[in-house]
Amino acid sequence: MKGAELKPEDLKGLLRGLLEKGVVDCLVMPHRAGKTVSYMLVNDPDKIESPESAIFAPSFVVNAANLVKGWTIKEKVGIVAKPCEIRAAIELIKLKQMDNESLLLIAVDCSGAYTNQVYTENYADIGDQADSAKMKALEGKGVLIREACAICANKLADVGDIIIARAAGENLVAAGLTDMGVDALTTLELSLEDKDLERTAEKEKIAGDAKAKLDALPQMGSLDALEEFLHDCIVCKNCRDMCPVCYCKECFFEQPLGKPTGGDLLNLAELRGAIGLPPGQLFYHLTRVYHVSTTCVGCGACEDACPKDIPLTRFYPVITQKVQDIFEYVPGKDVEEPLPFTAYEEEELEDKLRD
Amino acid sequence: MGEEAKGDFEPKIVGFTCNWCTYAAADLAGTSRKKYPPNSRIIRLMCSGRLDPMFVLKVLLNGADGVFFSGCHPGECHYIKGNFYARRRIAALRTILKEFGLDERFKSYWISASEGEKFANTMKTQAEEVKKLGPSPLRGKIL
Numbered sequence: 001m002k003g004a005e006l007k008p009e010d011l012k013g014l015l016r017g018l019l020e021k022g023v024v025d026c027l028v029m030p031h032r033a034g035k036t037v038s039y040m041l042v043n044d045p046d047k048i049e050s051p052e053s054a055i056f057a058p059s060f061v062v063n064a065a066n067l068v069k070g071w072t073i074k075e076k077v078g079i080v081a082k083p084c085e086i087r088a089a090i091e092l093i094k095l096k097q098m099d100n101e102s103l104l105l106i107a108v109d110c111s112g113a114y115t116n117q118v119y120t121e122n123y124a125d126i127g128d129q130a131d132s133a134k135m136k137a138l139e140g141k142g143v144l145i146r147e148a149c150a151i152c153a154n155k156l157a158d159v160g161d162i163i164i165a166r167a168a169g170e171n172l173v174a175a176g177l178t179d180m181g182v183d184a185l186t187t188l189e190l191s192l193e194d195k196d197l198e199r200t201a202e203k204e205k206i207a208g209d210a211k212a213k214l215d216a217l218p219q220m221g222s223l224d225a226l227e228e229f230l231h232d233c234i235v236c237k238n239c240r241d242m243c244p245v246c247y248c249k250e251c252f253f254e255q256p257l258g259k260p261t262g263g264d265l266l267n268l269a270e271l272r273g274a275i276g277l278p279p280g281q282l283f284y285h286l287t288r289v290y291h292v293s294t295t296c297v298g299c300g301a302c303e304d305a306c307p308k309d310i311p312l313t314r315f316y317p318v319i320t321q322k323v324q325d326i327f328e329y330v331p332g333k334d335v336e337e338p339l340p341f342t343a344y345e346e347e348e349l350e351d352k353l354r355d
Numbered sequence: 356m357g358e359e360a361k362g363d364f365e366p367k368i369v370g371f372t373c374n375w376c377t378y379a380a381a382d383l384a385g386t387s388r389k390k391y392p393p394n395s396r397i398i399r400l401m402c403s404g405r406l407d408p409m410f411v412l413k414v415l416l417n418g419a420d421g422v423f424f425s426g427c428h429p430g431e432c433h434y435i436k437g438n439f440y441a442r443r444r445i446a447a448l449r450t451i452l453k454e455f456g457l458d459e460r461f462k463s464y465w466i467s468a469s470e471g472e473k474f475a476n477t478m479k480t481q482a483e484e485v486k487k488l489g490p491s492p493l494r495g496k497i498l
Contacts, residue, residue: 344439352446353463
């Protein structure tokens with residue numbers, strides 16, 4: 001992998017350079033606003049001030065891929081985001097919701113994130129970025145990272161066109177993964193040399209910790225438990241709207257069959273004796289979990305979006321992981337790999353149909 | 356709908372079958388006078404690939420005691436590859452249903468147009484199995 005070592009303060013030059021040299025027309029990247037961070041679409045290089053204070057901030061605001069979903073434009077947009085967001089963008093490219101050629105995906109090492117509320121409240125302790133020692137100390141004080149981040153095994157940047165890794169002590173390494181990424185770094189006149197950013201041991205440790213956290217989550221396991229879990233759902237569908245990979249223009253649950261009202265509901269009540277209101281909690285979530293079953297990147301945006309604080313991470317990423325396992329598919333890993341539902345092998349899966 | 360005793364309840368089973376194979380097999384079972392229990396209601400699709408897993412969810416949530424889907428044997432699809440796609444979707448759906456113990460109520464079969472007897476036997480076995488499971492836990496729920 002071709003890369004170059006950078007000081008944290010060189011990051012500003014790198015990102016400004018992308019705009020100045022015309023590598024990208026615009027950048028979607030986090031910017032700092034006091035104790036919090038949010039995304040901006042930036043065109044003027046001078047507006048990028050201290051990116052190192054924002055792009056590593058362990059705070060999850062919104063999945064960046066969801067912000068650019070459906071932008072089928074010719075102009076080139078660079079996205080600087082966490083690996084889960086970049087993986088969602090890659091899934092959207094495969095789903096033909098975005099054009100690979102008009103995106104420059106820049107993945108940044110993540111250490112796990114707090115919800116932005118928790119981050120803002122504890123900014124004094126967390127600071128601009130956090131390492132595992134600091135996070136461990138905060139865990140002792142009851143300041144926890146998001147559940148989706150705790151069970152995430154893919155925190156180190158290894159997808160997209162360019163990665164920005166915290167792999168050289170205080171310094172960073174920017175490396176190109178694709179031709180597009182290497183070209184971009186070359187245009188910036190960085191002196192590229194071979195870098196080993198596999199980080200296998202580190203990845204294994206993260207995956208091990210993530211697995212332990214996943215196994216420690218309460219299991220649903222039964223229909224009654226699911227019913228109770230979703231009991232407070234008001235079917236506002238905010239989890240769908242904030243999900244980067246839920247992309248239908250006309251959602252089934254906005255149409256008469258999926259969103260029955262009035263007389264239709266009376267008919268259903270007559271048929272079943274009684275129906276829950278708002279209708280279709282189970283149907284909505286079970287359908288949605290199937291729809292995102294192969295593409296869910298486990299970012300946890302659904303849980304953040306839930307106004308009733310249902311811990312949806314225990315539903316969406318946990319279940320979709322099991323579906324992805326049977327296809328041996330990791331969403332967002334490879335832009336060339338076909339989506340499981342668009343491919344098949346002649347002999348496969350028979351045991352999964354009737355075990 | 357009250358709880359029925361497990362022994363003497365007649366399950367409701369909904370089946371989604373492909374026009375070119377299982378539906379014809381059901382016909383063949385009829386014309387060759389094979390007996391099978393009347394518990395299944397069959398919905399004909401033009402191909403097993405037409406089966407949207409949402410159909411299965413809807414049927415289960417509406418209280419069916421069993422659901423099955425049946426298509427042409429892999430490699431024999433009338434439309435070349437419809438059942439290959441169906442197989443992937445069904446495998447994914449069953450993985451999800453398994454989390455909540457609903458997978459045992461959802462069966463999948465491959466039955467060709469010439470297998471009238473297999474169809475009759477399959478229907479018989481499934482009706483017996485679902486009877487043993489008892490009424491669907493979703494029947495009485497307020498969903």
